[in-house]
Structures are given as structure tokens and as C-alpha cells.
Amino acid sequence: MGGRIKIALLLAPALLVIGVLFASGLFAAVVQSLGYMPAIGQTEISFGAYRDVLTDGDFLNSFLLTIYVAGASTGISTVLAVLAALALRWSSERLSAIVFQLPITIPHLVAAVGIALVVSQTGLGARFAATLGLIGEPAEFPALLYDRYSVGIILTYVWKEVPFIALVVLASLRGVAGELEDVARTLGANAWQRFWYVVFPVISPGIIAASLIVFAFTFGAFEVPYLLGKTYPTILPVMAYNEYRDIELTARPVAMAINVLIALITAVFAALYLRLAKDLGRG
Amino acid sequence: MKFRALVLVVLAATLSVFIAACGNTGGGTDNAGSQGEDRSFAELEEEARGTTINLSIYGGDEAINAYVDDYVTPRLKEEYGITLERTPLTDTADAVNKLLNEKSAGKEEGTIDLVWLNGENFATGAEADLWFGPWAERLPNAEYIDWESPSINRDFGYPVEGREAPWGKAQFVMIYDSAKVEDPPKSMDELRDWTAENPGRFTYPAPPDFTGNAFVEQALYGTTGEVEPFQQPFDQQTFDEKSPEVYEFLNEIEPKLWREGETYPESSSKLDELYQNGEVWLSMSYNPQLAQRQINKGLWPESTRTYLLDGGTLNNTHYVAIPFNSPNKAGAQVVANFLESPEAQIAKQDPNGWGDLTALDVDRLPEDVRKEFSEPEGEATLPADELQENRLPEARSEWLLELEDGWQEKVLKE
Numbered sequence: 001m002g003g004r005i006k007i008a009l010l011l012a013p014a015l016l017v018i019g020v021l022f023a024s025g026l027f028a029a030v031v032q033s034l035g036y037m038p039a040i041g042q043t044e045i046s047f048g049a050y051r052d053v054l055t056d057g058d059f060l061n062s063f064l065l066t067i068y069v070a071g072a073s074t075g076i077s078t079v080l081a082v083l084a085a086l087a088l089r090w091s092s093e094r095l096s097a098i099v100f101q102l103p104i105t106i107p108h109l110v111a112a113v114g115i116a117l118v119v120s121q122t123g124l125g126a127r128f129a130a131t132l133g134l135i136g137e138p139a140e141f142p143a144l145l146y147d148r149y150s151v152g153i154i155l156t157y158v159w160k161e162v163p164f165i166a167l168v169v170l171a172s173l174r175g176v177a178g179e180l181e182d183v184a185r186t187l188g189a190n191a192w193q194r195f196w197y198v199v200f201p202v203i204s205p206g207i208i209a210a211s212l213i214v215f216a217f218t219f220g221a222f223e224v225p226y227l228l229g230k231t232y233p234t235i236l237p238v239m240a241y242n243e244y245r246d247i248e249l250t251a252r253p254v255a256m257a258i259n260v261l262i263a264l265i266t267a268v269f270a271a272l273y274l275r276l277a278k279d280l281g282r283g
Numbered sequence: 284m285k286f287r288a289l290v291l292v293v294l295a296a297t298l299s300v301f302i303a304a305c306g307n308t309g310g311g312t313d314n315a316g317s318q319g320e321d322r323s324f325a326e327l328e329e330e331a332r333g334t335t336i337n338l339s340i341y342g343g344d345e346a347i348n349a350y351v352d353d354y355v356t357p358r359l360k361e362e363y364g365i366t367l368e369r370t371p372l373t374d375t376a377d378a379v380n381k382l383l384n385e386k387s388a389g390k391e392e393g394t395i396d397l398v399w400l401n402g403e404n405f406a407t408g409a410e411a412d413l414w415f416g417p418w419a420e421r422l423p424n425a426e427y428i429d430w431e432s433p434s435i436n437r438d439f440g441y442p443v444e445g446r447e448a449p450w451g452k453a454q455f456v457m458i459y460d461s462a463k464v465e466d467p468p469k470s471m472d473e474l475r476d477w478t479a480e481n482p483g484r485f486t487y488p489a490p491p492d493f494t495g496n497a498f499v500e501q502a503l504y505g506t507t508g509e510v511e512p513f514q515q516p517f518d519q520q521t522f523d524e525k526s527p528e529v530y531e532f533l534n535e536i537e538p539k540l541w542r543e544g545e546t547y548p549e550s551s552s553k554l555d556e557l558y559q560n561g562e563v564w565l566s567m568s569y570n571p572q573l574a575q576r577q578i579n580k581g582l583w584p585e586s587t588r589t590y591l592l593d594g595g596t597l598n599n600t601h602y603v604a605i606p607f608n609s610p611n612k613a614g615a616q617v618v619a620n621f622l623e624s625p626e627a628q629i630a631k632q633d634p635n636g637w638g639d640l641t642a643l644d645v646d647r648l649p650e651d652v653r654k655e656f657s658e659p660e661g662e663a664t665l666p667a668d669e670l671q672e673n674r675l676p677e678a679r680s681e682w683l684l685e686l687e688d689g690w691q692e693k694v695l696k697e
Contacts (some may be wrong), residue, residue: 037387038387058696121562122561122562138560138561138562139562143542146545146546148545230546231489231546231695232691232696233696244380245374245376245377245380246376248407248684249411
């Protein structure tokens with residue numbers, strides 16, 4: 001009994017902050033998305049903003065782009081991270097700490113600017129290519145920023161998220177996996193069998209959890225696509241921002257509706273993903 | 284288009300409800316925004332001494348920031364005992380949005396004392412009664428300003444009514460590199476041919492960027508050959524008749540733009556950067572002295588030149604306004620008066636600094652001061668009278684908002 005109270009007390013401050021800041025923000029967004037804004041004399045509740053958003057082709061375009069960017073970033077990051085973690089599993093703690101922990105401390109914004117300086121058509125990469133005589137004009141360097149395939153955005157995310165996923169995977173690799181693998185080896189399992197039947201099941205919960213976090217983050221993140229994205233279509237958070245800063249107040253419910261939809265979509269994906277993970281775990 | 288119509292209906296409905304609501308409660312609440320200033324300037328100065336003023340101002344131009352921080356701030360401290368705090372904005376609409384939020388939350392004591400703005404930001408704020416006033420015509424230095432001129436008493440067609448003080452003027456200019464371009468395109472027709480001959484060497488900032496809006500507006504004037512209809516209140520029929528020409532033109536040149544028009548620079552500073560890197564050969568600006576300043580700084584090639592379009596270019600006035608909930612309205616007026624003083628205006632015109640055109644009517648100034656407003660220097664700058672003779676008025680804000688929305692729908696997305 002005493003233990004429970006203690007747990008509740010310990011959790012209370014964190015829950016309070018999450019509750020007050022996050023829940024009330026979400027609540028305000030939902031209320032405004034329904035068109036309730038007494039400031040401009042709007043007190044009627046309506047789903048008009050949702051109808052507008054969902055029947056608008058722009059939303060679909062942005063939605064597909066967002067899924068693509070978040071999906072590609074998560075997929076590429078996860079594969080590279082697992083490979084990196086496997087490569088560095090026997091290395092010293094010090095080396096892996098430098099390789100993985102350093103990029104984590106660098107803000108996304110800085111990473112985006114850094115990537116832009118390297119891959120823009122007049123950036124370091126282009127200058128290097130020009131020195132080697134590979135290209136003559138800046139425009140001959142492939143367009144990797146503000147481009148149709150969002151290469152710059154995905155590159156930035158991969159650079160930032162690989163170390164994050166790799167750290168999580170590495171932690172589980174360094175735990176019980178090594179011992180289990182030794183057991184498997186004594187029983188005659190080959191390298192592939194050891195990975196697929198022993199190591200992978202041990203690290204997969206970590207992979208799933210970390211990649212889910214990355215997906216949810218890249219789906220809702222704003223700054224990198226804002227800096228490196230195309231003018232149109234934009235990803236959903238940028239679309240919401242553009243509506244929000246529209247000088248016409250009537251665009252506000254639309255902006256909030258997009259935000260609420262982003263939150264809902266992320267939640268649905270998380271639920272599906274966790275379900276899938278559970279099924280996999282059973283299988 | 285349907286969505287747009289819906290928005291307008293909702294806006295109209297909202298406004299009518301809002302006006303009705305104001306009518307009901309009008310007698311009870313004292314609204315500072317509708318009262319204006321009645322104290323003498325000496326009283327304001329007295330009250331402002333030792334206080335702090337928050338100036339919310341677009342922060343994306345280093346020369347403007349430097350003018351405020353290095354010239355204005357120390358003099359205000361010295362002469363009036365006022366501490367000026369500059370809050371940089373990425374977009375002035377952010378400040379208007381903040382004020383709208385505060386108005387809706389009933390926050391009577393805000394944080395902004397003075398905002399730098401014009402056009403749609405002023406008009407939107409005025410519709411929502413966000414501006415304190417009238418006060419601007421009562422300032423001592425207001426006597427140097429030609430309040431009779433429509434380019435002063437109307438801000439993008441919207442009546443100013445003493446709710447903002449003129450700070451400076453801007454005129455749209457085109458910029459080119461004479462080493463690469465022999466004969467720059469002076470009309471939209473010439474631009475069409477030029478982009479066809481020089482693919483990838485021209486682009487413009489994507490609206491709603493301020494300079495991007497101006498280019499599209501300039502294209503509207505250029506393709507329709509008309510200016511006058513857009514000075515009138517907005518009329519959907521005229522818009523539907525006239526606007527297809529400009530979008531058709533912009534779509535026609537699109538494949539010949541930088542990056543084949545697949546994307547646009549998101550701001551004028553981004554366009555300037557493309558020009559600086561030699562990716563594009565033409566640029567544009569609302570500051571006629573920008574080219575010379577960039578040359579002097581060594582950022583742009585010496586061969587950079589400024590030019591005007593045939594038929595003239597847009598010009599407008601920019602202002603400072605005081606929000607309804609400014610905690611220091613007295614101080615804000617003292618600062619605005621200082622900004623309008625001849626010495627501050629002369630310093631503002633320095634081409635190696637901001638290089639902004641003065642808001643004052645130079646003929647009203649004392650003889651000895653007049654000389655200080657001398658001709659701009661440098662080969663990349665146009666003479667003042669050439670600018671003066673080729674001025675076009677901005678279209679009213681409602682037209683511009685429609686034009687921007689239309690650009691998003693018909694040029695960007697198609």
C-alpha cells in the first residue's frame with residue numbers, strides 16, 4: 001500500500017507537467033479546430049474545418065509526402081542503425097560512445113543547416129565535384145534540396161536518427177544477447193542462424209520501440225522540412241504552420257484541424273505498430 | 284476556389300457577429316484602441332523617461348537591425364532616457380497573430396509597444412481593432428510629413444487615420460549583373476523571351492513573401508497593362524476577368540525558371556543568396572539601394588546594376604503602429620517621433636547602412652537640413668528623381684490577398 005502511494009507521489013510531478021501542458025494544449029487545439037473562437041465572435045461548434053481539410057486535395061498530397069518522408073527516414077535509419085550496432089558491438093564503449101552519442105547532442109536545426117551547406121548546388125559537395133571536373137555549372141549538381149524526393153530532409157533525419165536507434169540496439173546487444181549467442185554457437189548454429197534465431201529476437205523489441213519513436217517524431221516534426229522542403233507540397237506540420245500564420249483568422253480552425261489529425265494519425269500508427277510487434281513476438 | 288469562397292462567407296459572417304457583439308457592449312467597456320491620444324507631447328516625454336519600449340520588427344535584414352541597434356537605441360537612451368528592446372520577427376504577421384490571440388484572451392496589458400508594418404498586416408489589425416489611435420498626426424515631427432498625400436494617409440489603400448506613423452518608403456527595383464546580362468528584360472513580355480533564352484537564370488520568391496508578392500503584383504500590372512482597377516475596392520468579377528492573364532504568364536515562364544520552377548526561393552534573402560552565388564542573373568528588391576550596399580560589402584559582383592520596369596514600379600510607405608494593449612503608449616509615441624526626425628531619417632538613408640527612402644516631405648524641411656537628403660551615391664543606384672518619376676501605387680490589400688491565394692492555387696500547385 002505504502003509502495004503504491006510512493007509511486008504515485010513520484011510520478012505526480014511528471015504527470016502534472018504532461019497533463020497541464022500537453023493535454024490542455026491538445027484540448028485547446030481541438031476546441032479551436034471546431035471553430036470555437038469567442039474572440040472573433042465565433043461560438044458555434046462545427047466540423048467545417050475537418051470537412052474542408054479532408055476534402056482538400058492539398059491535405060492528401062501533404063499526407064502522402066509526410067508518410068513517405070517519415071517512412072523512408074525511419075526505414076533507412078533502422079537498417080543502417082542495426083548494421084552499425086552489429087559492427088560496433090565488440091568495440092570499446094569509448095568508441096561507440098563517440099560515434100553514436102556525439103550526433104545526438106546536435107540539434108536537428110543545426111544538422112539541417114549543415115547538410116544544406118554540404119549538398120546544395122553551390123555547397124561543399126558541388127564545389128568539390130567542380131574541382132574534380134565532374135560538373136561545370138552549379139545546376140549540373142543533382143538537386144538534393146527543396147526537391148521532389150525530399151532527399152535533403154531524409155538525409156538529415158538519417159544522420160540524426162541512426163545513432164539514436166543504434167544506441168538502443170547496442171544496449172540490448174550488450175546485454176544477454178552475447179551469452180545466448182555463445183550458447184547457440186556451442187550447439188552448432190551458424191552465423192545467420194545465430195543472428196536470426198537468437199540475436200534478432202532479443203534486439204527486436206528495442207528496434208521496434210526506437211523506430212516507432214523515430215517515425216512518430218519525423219511525422220510530426222517541423223523544422224527540417226520547413227528549412228529543406230519544397231514550396232509545394234509541404235509535409236503536414238509545415239502545412240499546419242502555413243495555415244496558422246495566415247493573416248485571416250478563419251484559417252485558424254483549419255490549422256488546428258490539421259494538427260489534431262496529425263496527432264490522431266500518429267496515434268493510429270503507433271497502435272498498429274505495437275499490435276504488429278506483439279503479433280510478431282507471439283509468432 | 285470553392286474553399287476560398289467558403290472562407291469569405293465565414294469571414295463575412297464572423298465579422299457581422301463581431302460587429303453586432305461590439306455594438307452590444309460598446310457603452311460599457313473603455314477601449315483604448317478607439318480613444319486616441321489627448322496628452323501633450325511634453326507630458327508624453329515626461330512620462331516616457333526611464334521606461335522601456337518593445338519594438339517588434341522584421342529581423343531578417345542585418346542592415347535594418349544594425350540601424351536600430353547602433354543608431355536608434357543609443358540616441359533614445361541619451362536624449363529621452365528610453366531603453367529600446369528590439370524583438371526580431373521572421374514575419375510581421377506573427378506579431379499580428381499574437382495580438383489577435385491577446386485580444387481574444389482579454390489581455391489588456393501586452394508586451395509589444397511598437398510594431399513595424401504596413402499593408403495587409405495593418406489592415407487585418409485595424410479590422411480587429413488592434414491599433415491604438417489616433418496619435419500619429421499629433422507628433423511634433425508629423426509636420427514634416429505630407430498627410431494630404433494618398434501615399435501617406437492610405438496604406439495599401441487602407442485609411443491610416445492617425446493609427447500608424449510613416450517611417451519610410453520603399454520602391455520595387457530589378458537588379459541584374461551587367462557582366463552576364465547585356466540588356467535586362469524591362470517588361471513581362473521581354474522577361475518571357477529572356478527566360479526562354481536563359482533558362483534557369485531567373486526566379487522570384489514564393490508569395491506570401493513580401494518581395495514575391497510584389498513581383499506577382501508587378502506582373503499583374505504588366506500583363507493586364509492596367510493599374511487603376513486595382514486601386515478600387517475589391518471586385519470579384521474584375522478579378523476573375525483580369526487575373527487569368529497573370530497566372531497564364533507565370534505558368535508559361537515557370538519551366539524556364541531556376542530549378543525549372545519546381546520550387547521557389549522561400550524569401551527574398553534566399554533569392555539574394557542565389558544571385559550572390561551566381562545561380563541566377565537577375566534579382567529584385569524593395570530597397571533601391573540594396574545593390575550598392577551589397578557591392579560595397581563585397582558580397583555582390585561590382586557589375587551589379589539596378590533598373591526599373593517600363594511603366595514604373597511599385598512603391599509604398601511603411602509605418603510603426605502602437606497595439607491596443609501596449610503597456611507604454613507614451614514611450615512608443617516618443618520613439619515614433621524620434622524615428623521621424625530629420626536626423627534619424629538622414630541616417631536611415633545611408634546607402635552603406637539601411638539605405639531606406641525617407642518618409643518626410645523634403646520640401647517641408649528647413650533649407651540647411653534639405654541638403655543632407657542628398658542624391659544616393661554609387662553606380663548601382665538609380666537617381667532619386669528617376670525613382671520618383673516611375674512610381675506606381677500598390678493595389679489595395681484585398682486584391683493582393685486574392686492574388687497570393689490565386690498564385691498558390693494556379694501557379695504553385697499546377
